[in-house]
Each structure stands twice: as structure tokens, then as C-alpha cells.
Amino acid sequence: MTSPVETTALTKRYGHLAAVTGLDLTVRTGEVYGFLGPNGAGKTTTLRMLLGLIRPTSGTIRLFGASPGPHYLDRVGALIEGPAFYPYLSGHDNLRVLAAHAGAGPRRVATVLRIVDLADRAGDRYGTYSLGMKQRLGLAAALLKDPALLILDEPTNGLDPAGMADIRATIRRLADDGRTVLLSSHLLGEVQQICDRVGMISEGRLVAQLSVADLSSAGLRVIADPLPAARERVSAMIGADRVTEHGDALYLDTTDDMVPRINAELVHAGLAVRELHRCEPDLERTFLELTGGRGDSHAH
């Protein structure tokens, strides 16, 4: 079966600046795939290339096995970099216009307005909508073709917590209906909440693809003085490749039965063990490790 999204060595350069480099991305049918990276990492550029808005410098793109061309986006709905509509038209008229562009029937407009819970305000001018309503209208536009693949670029950007929760619940509901969702975000918690699998992009390169479930084996967090000596000891015990350091803590990829032995070893070596516990799934730490700490202040 063909993947909803498959890119090979996808690259976009602007002069000497490489926005996206050699991206091999595969999104599987039915999953919610989180495309995670700090602002400016190349997420939006990638999504725009998928939709044919930007021409790749090199590499290939296939959506449901099809290369860009006629009917390439027939099974795809998208919301890219925030909603953009005609401010003098009502929400309903905006969707009617887009339905005509999409070749979708006008009856679909009422359906998608119901899905995003915007039917009551559909007659109001778009220019009068709150940001949350605009985002929901954007989502409604993405659903006009009843797409099998939804591409959503930071769909909760700029929303208040209630609005974020609302949009996330809607996305999860849409995914549960059997759609594949490719969701870009710089919000780690959001990706962790909604997604099944995560691709991490940094400086235009995909640095990791992993399942959110895998993160539960993130391991043990150790704070001890002095930290370098503690790192040396535990590296000798479990292997240096399973020990990473971030901030003032060590993170050990190990099993629960090792906890007492590690504690005893550190205490025996005369090190002050301040903290030693199994940590919760931590996308942030993984992300920062994989990107070399290049996340910006929005990555939280």
C-alpha cells in the first residue's frame, strides 16, 4: 500500500541558504505524524513543497503514490501557516468559494461547518471572527474534500489554552475517523498529546523519527555531584552510548532493575546523589539532544 506522504532527498535552497536538506519523510496510513522543530527549522517550507506551493530544488514528493500534477491534491486537505480567507465574505461564503475551487459540492459546506462547530457564526463576516474561529474555519476548509490526508501547519498557533484544547480535540477526533494527519508544531507537549509518531527537524534536516510510545522508555534521571565523575561511573556500568547529559542531569537508557545498583555504585564512589528516578516520557529532552539544543524559546 502506498504511503500518504513520502519524500526522498527533498531539498529546497534559496541561493546559498538551505531551507530543507535531503529530507526523507514517510507518513503511514492512519497515523497522526508530528513534524516537530523550532521556528525556522524548515517545517513550513516542507509542507508548502508537499502542497506544490513551493517548487523543490531537488528530491521527490509522492502523496498517495502520486507525483505533483493533475489531481495530486484530490485526497488532501491543508491548513498552512494560519488561516487566510477573504475578509469581506462570511465564513459560509468563504467555504462556498473554496468548495467551488475544490470541485466539492456546496452541501459539503454545511457538513464541515458542523464538524468544526462553527455553524452558528457561519453567516458573519470573516473579518469579525476571533483567532480561534478563524482557525476552525481553516480546519473546515481543509475538510471540504473529505480528505484522507490532513496537512496542518501549527494549527494552534496564537490560540489561548481553551482554543488550543478545542482544536487538538477536533484534530484527534478527525484522526480517529480514519484520516492520516501530518501536523507540524513547535510545541512539544502538543505533539506528545496528539501524535502517534514524531519526526524531528532541525536546520532543514530530519534528525529523528520515532514513535511517541517509544519515549516512555526514556530512562533514568540522575543528578549527582560532581556530575562528570558520576557520568564516568555509570558509563562504565551501562555503556557510554546509553548516557546523555543535559543541563545538570544525566539521562540513562536503562531498566528499572539497574536503579539500586547504580545508586549503590555512585554512593560507594563517594558521590553526592541528589536525585535518581525514572523520568516520564520527555520529548523535550529528546528533541534538545537530537538537535544539539538548537530549539528556540518557543520549544517547551
Added chain:
Amino acid sequence: MTPMRTDLVTNIRAELTKQRKRPAHWLLLAVAVLLTLTFAYLIPYLGLADTPEGVTNGRGIGALLPPAFVGNVIAGTPLFVGALAVIFGVLVAGSEYNWESWKTVLAQGPSRLTVLGAKMAVLVLGTLVLLGTLLAAGAAASALVGVLKDQPLDWPSVSAILLGAGGGWLITTMWAMLGVVLAIGFRGVALPIGLGLVWLLAVQNLLAVVAAPLLDWVADLQLGLPGPNAGSLVAALGAPPGTPGVDALTAAPQATLVIAAYLIGFAVLGAWLFRRRDIA
């Protein structure tokens, strides 16, 4: 989840809804009617009232009566109606950049050329509405003058009306298409409108009044520019001589061909630019 088909007809329908409901377009139409009636009828009529019979503009009452209404109306197309048409073209294409709505439209799957083709089709319809409204307003004004001055209401032949309307429509559509090209080229509204108006209202006049009398090659160059050819065409179709922008520099067939070539050239250039450039 069946694959959807998009085609030019549904895209034209979408574009018609967008443009029909846009208040700015109706404002432009109102301004065009107001300016045409003011400069083609009101001011000459007031001048007529203040001066001895037949002195006004060297044209007399006959210039305001129904037989001359087509020429009076299309006389504005090389200049101020043309300027409004450029603004119309820029708004139709350039606002999509300002509102960032290209991405919303293109994400629905239509090809770029289909979307732009629909826009151009609606643009052509829009200029037809503009010319039709101006002709209707001009006809009404000329009839009113005839009634007020107790003159016979002799209307031009249908063929003369259609010929004049066709010429005016061609010119107005050419200017509107220039607006589309500028909007696509500069990806917005403000700069394209500014540049379009500077060309139409300033540069063309400077070339005609300042440069052409001094330099032979500028005089020759003028024969291939859109403005002077528009002026020549409307002059041949009955626009009053002496009207700014109206001057019979070239013969009507040549003027028609040059304007049609510009119209097609602008459309092709716009499509080429739109197809190859990224939607950032």
C-alpha cells in the same frame, strides 16, 4: 473519500462570487461613472450654460447629445477609466497576496493556470460590466441634455454603439490585465497600483508632451505603446478631440492590433510568472 474534479467552470463560479461581493469593485464602478458623467457631461454642460451658444470646448451642444454619447464615454478609457481598470486588475489578483489566500485556494487542488484563467475570465466580465454601465450612464446623461435643451434624441446605430463599446472594452481589459501582471510581478497591491498609475497618468503624458516633440525615437516609440494606441482607437471611434489621452497618432486597425497584442502579452506574461514562482 472520492477524488474530486476541478475545472475552469467551477473556478470561474468561485471567482465570480469573490469579485461580485467585493465592495471595493462597486466603489470603483461608482467612481468611474461619477468621473465620466462629470467630465463628459456635467462640466461641458455647465460651460455651455455660461457661454454663448456653440462656444463650449469648441464643440457645442451637439457634443452632449445622444449621437455623440459613445465617443464621450470611451474617451475616458485611455486615461482615468484606464487608471481605474488598472486598480481593478491589481485588486483582483494582488489581494490574494495581501490576504495570503493563494495558499488557501491552491491547497484545494486546482491548477495554478486554472485559477488564474478563472480570474482573467472574471476580469474580462468585470470590464464588460464597467463599459456597459458607463455607456448606459452616458446614454442617460445625453438623453437628459437633449430633453433639457429640447433637442431631438437621435441615437447612433447599433453597429456604431457595438463598435465603440468593443473598442472601449478592449482598452479597459488591456489596462486591467496590466494590473494583473503588476500584481503578480510585485506580489501585492500597493506598489502595483502606484506603478500602474504613475505609468498611466504621468509617464505616458511626459513622453507625449515633453519627450516626443524633442526626440524622434520617442515619437516613434509612442506608436507602439498602449496609451497612445488607446487614444488613437477611441479617437477613431468618436471620442472628442482635445480630450486628454485622445490623439489620433495611429490608424484604428493598427491601434486595435497593438492593444490586442498587449492584452494577450500581459495575460501570457502573468500566467508564466504565476506558474513558475513560489507561493511564499
